[in-house]
Structure formats: C-alpha cells, structure tokens
Amino acid sequence: MGETIGVFELIKLIKNKWFVIVLTSLAGFLLAFTVSTYVIQPQYVSTISLLVSRSQTEEEPLQQGEINTNIQMISTYRDMIENPVVLGKVMEQLPNSISAKELYDKIKVQTQGDSQIFSIKVTDSDPNRAALIANAVAEVFKDSIGSIINVKDMIILSPATPNPTSVSPDIKFNQAVGTIAGAVLGVASILIFTMVDTRVYDEYFISEQLEWNRLGTITSIRNEDHVPVKSPEKDNKKEKSVPIEQVKSSING
Incomplete structure (x- = not known):
C-alpha cells in the first residue's frame, strides 16, 4: 500500500491481525521449549572450597600482612590450577578420555572477596563427572603446590558433590525470549505484507494516500x-x- 505506516495505522493493523501475532508468539514459545528441553544439553556445576596458607604455632601468630599475602597468592594458585602440568595429572585420573582444552574450559577458579578461601568450580554435562573432576583437581593441586612454592598448609573445606540441578539452559528465560521474538516476528511480517500489498481496500487510501477525488461508488454485482x-x-x-x-x-x- 503506502511507503510509510503511521502509529495509528500500525495499531489498527495489529488489532485487525492480532491472531498472526498470537500464532507467531506461540510458535516461538514452543520452539524455545523444544530446543531447550530436547536439543541443548543440560550443564551441571560442582564446587570444592579450599584454604591455602602457611602453618603457624601458638607462639607465632598469623600477622595481618601475611593474611594479605595469602589473599594475593590466590591469583598464583589460579594460574597453577589451570597449568598444563596440573591438568595433565588430572586427566590421568579421569576414567573417560578428555582433551586438555576441554578440561581447561570446564574449570573456573573463584575467589570470595578479601578471603583466603577460594573455590574450584567445574561445569559438565554429567553431574557425577563434574564432582569427580573438581575433587581430582583439588587433590592434584594439593599434592603439587608444596613442591612449587613455600606452602605447608592446604585444607579442603568442602569436597565437591554431584548437584542434580542443572544451571543451563534456563528454560523459562528461553521461553520468554522465544515468545518475545515470535511477537516481534509477527509484527514485522504484518508490516512487510502490508507494505508490499498494492490492493485498495477502502476509500481512505484513495482520498488520503493518493489524494484523488472520489467520483462515485460501484456496488458489487x-x-x-x-x-x-x-x-x-x-x-x-x-x-x-x-x-x-x-x-x-x-x-x-
């Protein structure tokens, strides 16, 4: 019809063709649900918490400066955990073969602000394997750290356990995105079909858009x-x- 569509015309189009938007929104909702449930593989996370510091006696209390040093050393621990030497030993303990790149992508070291405690988080499609990898990384790191830097005390505060609740995909979020995308697609399709449609449906188009004078009306026979x-x-x-x-x-x- 015309080259441009005003706001009121757009609202009128949406009111007249609301069923198109409903259908595309429903299609987007169902597509997002299907992909999230049956196509995307769920991911599970297992976390193990560690505390690394030097040992001290009652006569030699831990000073504030040494606590700050231990906190700053966590960055070093992160690099050590992600080092190929540690990852290689972890791969030897896993029952299934996995590449070093895949293992590196599964591991993430997280800190807790100004705390000496840090966590090793492992993401995997199998919750049991995620816990196995996290515990294996902690054990290999515990055995290797003493021979690399001067650390004599490492404590595993909470070992990793299988978490049956998946962290991704977020089905509800994907459904909301699919519904919105379907609605937008429906509005876009209405606009496109309206813009390319050259047929005349009422007198408004002749008088307002083409600026022609109406001479008469021919009834349908x-x-x-x-x-x-x-x-x-x-x-x-x-x-x-x-x-x-x-x-x-x-x-x-």
Whole structure:
C-alpha cells in the first residue's frame, strides 16, 4: 500500500491481525521449549572450597600482612590450577578420555572477596563427572603446590558433590525470549505484507494516500444475478431474464 505506516495505522493493523501475532508468539514459545528441553544439553556445576596458607604455632601468630599475602597468592594458585602440568595429572585420573582444552574450559577458579578461601568450580554435562573432576583437581593441586612454592598448609573445606540441578539452559528465560521474538516476528511480517500489498481496500487510501477525488461508488454485482429486460419481439410481451454478461457485452459493444 503506502511507503510509510503511521502509529495509528500500525495499531489498527495489529488489532485487525492480532491472531498472526498470537500464532507467531506461540510458535516461538514452543520452539524455545523444544530446543531447550530436547536439543541443548543440560550443564551441571560442582564446587570444592579450599584454604591455602602457611602453618603457624601458638607462639607465632598469623600477622595481618601475611593474611594479605595469602589473599594475593590466590591469583598464583589460579594460574597453577589451570597449568598444563596440573591438568595433565588430572586427566590421568579421569576414567573417560578428555582433551586438555576441554578440561581447561570446564574449570573456573573463584575467589570470595578479601578471603583466603577460594573455590574450584567445574561445569559438565554429567553431574557425577563434574564432582569427580573438581575433587581430582583439588587433590592434584594439593599434592603439587608444596613442591612449587613455600606452602605447608592446604585444607579442603568442602569436597565437591554431584548437584542434580542443572544451571543451563534456563528454560523459562528461553521461553520468554522465544515468545518475545515470535511477537516481534509477527509484527514485522504484518508490516512487510502490508507494505508490499498494492490492493485498495477502502476509500481512505484513495482520498488520503493518493489524494484523488472520489467520483462515485460501484456496488458489487454477482455473476449469477440477472437483469429483467423486455423482449424485442412484438408478439411476445412477456419479460425474461438476461444474464449480466450479455448486458455488459451489449453496453461495451
């Protein structure tokens, strides 16, 4: 129709074709649910918490400066855990073969503000394997750290356990995104079909868009309608029905 559509025209289009938006929104909702439930593989997280510091006696209390040093050393511990030497030993303890790159992507070291406690978080498609990897990383790190830097005390505060609750995909969030995307697609399809449609549906388009003057109105005539006319024969004074096509051809001829 026109090249541009105003706000009121858009609202009118949406009111007239609301069912299109409902259908596309429903399609987006169902597609997001199907993909999230049956296509995307769920991911599970297991976390193990560690405390690393030097040992001290009652006569030698731990000073504040040494606590700050231990906190700053957590960055070093992170690099050590993600080092190929540690990851290689972890891979040897896993029952299933896994590449170093895949193992590196599964592991994330998290700190807790100004605390000497840090966590090793492992994300995997199997909750049992996620816990196994987290515990294996902590054990290998515990065995290796003493020979690399001067650390004599490492405590595993809470070992990793399988977590049956998946962290991804977020099905409800994906459904909301799919519904919104479907609604947007529905509105866009209505606009596109309206813009490319060159047919005239009402007098408003002629008078307002084309700025033509309306000279009259032609009512709709069905082909099966007949017009009664008199027969030209003098001896036959009865009226008979003539098909509308014959009337039109006579007028055009």
